[in-house]
Amino acid sequence: MHVAVTGSSGLLGTALRAALTHDGHRVTRLVRRPPSAPDELAWSPAEGRVPTAALRDVDAVVHLAGEGIASRRWTAEQKRRIRESRTRGTRVLAEALAAADAGPRVLVCASAIGWYGDRGDEPLTEDSAPGTGFLAEVCQAWEAAADPAHAAGLRVVHLRIGIVQTPKGGALGRQLPVFRLAGAARLGSGRQYVSWVSLDDVVGVALFALSRDDVAGAVNVTAPNPVTNAEYTATLARALRRPVLPLGVPPVAPGLLLGRELAPELLYSSARVLPARALAEGYDIVDPLLVPALRRLLART
Ligand SMILES: NC(=O)c1ccc[n+]([C@@H]2O[C@H](COP(=O)([O-])OP(=O)(O)OC[C@H]3O[C@@H](n4cnc5c(N)ncnc54)[C@H](OP(=O)(O)O)[C@@H]3O)[C@@H](O)[C@H]2O)c1
Numbered sequence: 255m256h257v258a259v260t261g262s263s264g265l266l267g268t269a270l271r272a273a274l275t276h277d278g279h280r281v282t283r284l285v286r287r288p289p290s291a292p293d294e295l296a297w298s299p300a301e302g303r304v305p306t307a308a309l310r311d312v313d314a315v316v317h318l319a320g321e322g323i324a325s326r327r328w329t330a331e332q333k334r335r336i337r338e339s340r341t342r343g344t345r346v347l348a349e350a351l352a353a354a355d356a357g358p359r360v361l362v363c364a365s366a367i368g369w370y371g372d373r374g375d376e377p378l379t380e381d382s383a384p385g386t387g388f389l390a391e392v393c394q395a396w397e398a399a400a401d402p403a404h405a406a407g408l409r410v411v412h413l414r415i416g417i418v419q420t421p422k423g424g425a426l427g428r429q430l431p432v433f434r435l436a437g438a439a440r441l442g443s444g445r446q447y448v449s450w451v452s453l454d455d456v457v458g459v460a461l462f463a464l465s466r467d468d469v470a471g472a473v474n475v476t477a478p479n480p481v482t483n484a485e486y487t488a489t490l491a492r493a494l495r496r497p498v499l500p501l502g503v504p505p506v507a508p509g510l511l512l513g514r515e516l517a518p519e520l521l522y523s524s525a526r527v528l529p530a531r532a533l534a535e536g537y538d539i540v541d542p543l544l545v546p547a548l549r550r551l552l553a554r555t
Pocket residue numbers: 260261262263264265266267284285286299318319320321322323335339343364365366367414415416417418424425
């Protein structure tokens with residue numbers, strides 16, 4: 255396959271590029287800066303520019319680009335950037351692919367389990383109802399922005415990605431130095447569900463979605479065994495040989511750093527998301543259980 259990737263410099267994009275290349279596929283990077291290598295093409299989600307003509311011999315696009323969800327405090331302006339970078343970028347791409355008379359017929363888009371909102375211990379599959387809250391609304395609008403591609407007959411897949419586990423970055427990458435230094439602390443009651451997924455499984459499901467002509471629509475990208483935050487904290491502490499602190503961290507503490515809205519939505523909300531579709535379609539999960547997954551991932555650090 256010849257695959258174009260947006261957001262290819264990010265945590266997931268870097269891993270996906272490596273896996274695609276390793277498997278013998280050709281990768282073209284859609285970059286927002288001036289291209290600096292033969293495998294790069296410029297696009298501008300903000301200005302609505304997609305190099306449609308240059309994409310004529312591309313089979314599929316994997317769209318990962320978006321403003322970091324937790325990179326800054328959620329001011330009104332930052333929330334706008336988070337929403338617009340996803341809805342506008344996706345719409346621009348979907349409309350360009352829909353209007354092209356040749357080129358990619360497959361669009362695999364990142365989405366997130368934030369789509370389901372804060373749902374306690376309810377098991378959530380792709381058939382569950384949408385949730386509420388800022389992240390849920392962003393995810394729903396993000397997925398809807400790909401409608402023009404779907405309407406034009408492209409195969410569109412929405413990867414509803416869980417909390418990605420890799421020591422290289424993301425939630426785990428940020429937690430490791432803190433846990434190593436100060437010990438592990440659960441967040442609040444620790445009863446909220448953490449729908450984790452290893453980076454290898456995110457890449458695995460993306461490759462699976464690219465290769466399977468019959469897979470379209472939403473696909474949850476999570477491990478089949480989500481755990482509570484208390485279980486997650488205890489497991490990570492054991493893997494790092496660090497103690498678990500007796501008191502949970504109240505929302506007000508990370509709230510001071512991240513903002514009043516971001517901390518509750520991202521750290522204290524509960525989503526018990528199951529990869530029903532991926533399992534039903536025969537995807538073979540690399541890391542189904544947290545204990546061996548963390549042991550394997552942390553052995554590399
Ligand atoms: N990591 C997770 O745990 C996780 C969980 C659920 C969902 N996701 C979603 O999966 C996608 C990829 O995640 P990731 O962890 O790889 O993210 P990341 O490391 O933050 O990378 C995202 C990439 O998007 C591009 N980008 C940054 N700001 C942008 C903006 N304002 N407008 C347009 N593009 C922008 C950048 O690539 P270029 O500079 O190359 O354009 C950046 O490298 C994201 O949409 C994310 O929301 C991630």
